[in-house]
Amino acid sequence: MRRREDFPWAAYGRRALILVLVLNAVQSASVAADGAYLTWRTAVALLCGAALLVRRLPWLVAPVSTTVATGAWGWPMLPLLLVALFDLAARRRPGWAVCCGVAVMVANSSSPEPESLWRPQQYGSTLFLLLAVVGGLWVGSRHRLVELLNSQVERLRVERELREEAARAAERSRVAAEMHDVLAHRLSLIALHSGVLATKSDALPEPVAERLALLRTTSTEALSDLRDVLGALHTPDAAGTAPVLRDVRELVAQARQSQHVELDIAGRAEEAPAAHRLAVYRLVQEGLTNARKHAAGSPVHIRLDYRPPDTTVEVTNRPGTSAALAEPSGFGLVGLRERVSALGGELSAGPHGSGGWRLAARIAHHAPDRQGSSRT
Structure with a gap:
């Protein structure tokens, strides 16, 4: 599921926009104060910008502060209010956004002309407020749609992995059955007949008797290995069916009979x-x-x-x-x-x-x- 952090360019763009709007408000405050920057309006603009930039603050701080500042000051603070209303609408709080818009228009109705939102055009600021709310609703709906689609894609991916795992488990079981049918019977016959011949070792030359004993031991171990492999194939988690550990010395001792x-x-x-x-x-x-x-x-x-x-x-x-004849x-x-x-x-x-x-x-x-x- 994608979050806002997945789009760093959007977060950076929002911060840059807020900084530009704050600078514009500070410049407007300086013009109204005959070039002085250290005024209460500058402080208000900086505080409203900080409320919009700091994400850890309660969500109501930014819209309330920008609403109060815009109601008292007017046009210079309106862009910051539009950002706050846009965020409210995008977060599925359009009622709060409408209340803030109505409150600021009512509070600013008696402001002097340079700061009034009702002049020079009577409903111009109202149109901006509506556009901010509608735009926030559209962007919020789009983000939720993208998140829903991403969650569906993730669910489909998990389902596909589960189906693949089930298919692999079925294939392991099929291979185990085939190995049992093909190998287990033949290895059992080899072990059985070599054991019968080993009981008559007195009548056989010593090298032949040793080879028969080695053949019987090897076939018995092969059957044990086959059972281990079949158990691992039948079990999806093969950790509990690991083959029995054997000493390398025994393997070398067997090999020394021919190497x-x-x-x-x-x-x-x-x-x-x-x-x-x-x-x-x-x-x-x-x-x-x-x-x-x-x-x-x-x-x-x-x-x-x-x-x-x-x-x-x-x-x-x-x-x-020489080389042994083996494929x-x-x-x-x-x-x-x-x-x-x-x-x-x-x-x-x-x-x-x-x-x-x-x-x-x-x-x-x-x-x-x-x-x-x-x-x-």
Whole structure:
């Protein structure tokens, strides 16, 4: 809703007009006093101008003061009275404006000719008073119409946002249902059959048994992650359905069965907020996945620092001896960048060294004092 403060040019124009009218009244007072400026009429003109300029005064002060001054003085104070009547009409007080106009015409009817509002034209001043009231009524109606239209536009905007939010919630529910139908059944089958095969590990070679155990653990965790994601999709406010926090060391231990991984950790994970720890887990997971897909056989170095004032993550790898057969999606880094940006951090990913790759992120936070670092 627009207010008078939304139109500073209108407020400045009104103030400039009042100052000009006050100066004109002061000049008229000086002419009537044979060039003297320090007269009671000058004081009256300044007081009436101040009453019109100071917005914190009671609304009746300006019209009453200008009415009394115009009734006693006449034409020199009439412009200031017109401004006061215009304001009254614009503020939906036309009755008060008419009363002030009638009062000033009655009070000035017996004034001498130089100050009389009835001369040189008998109804000229009355016409000015009517124009001021009608103009104030029109401007006030226009302002109220603009405010009404602005409120309607704001209401429509809020309704549109609510409809969009409802549409997004419906889409999240639909996506959750589709993900459940497509992924949950297959992951359950993988976990089930890998578990059955793991029970017969005595008859299998040790590397195969280890891979089966890793497959069963990974599929079980994937089901847990899927439940977390489905819960977040079903719930408009996903804050209450955040995925369970996992230790990065477990992720690295699993990756070491097929990759050479070095992990440096500074500080304790508890020093960082839960949202940061979850982001660290996803960043390391994405870095290991990309190294395994695009630089198979390459050693990976991971550096984590949970200590304030920033949580930092850096995953680097050298060029691999071969590349895994995997179709790149191209959306992993996009999602990570969005996650880190939502936490107020920065993410960078690109070539590093001689054909290597570096994934790094820094997320600011407030935490207790720094602790010592450990190397795993």
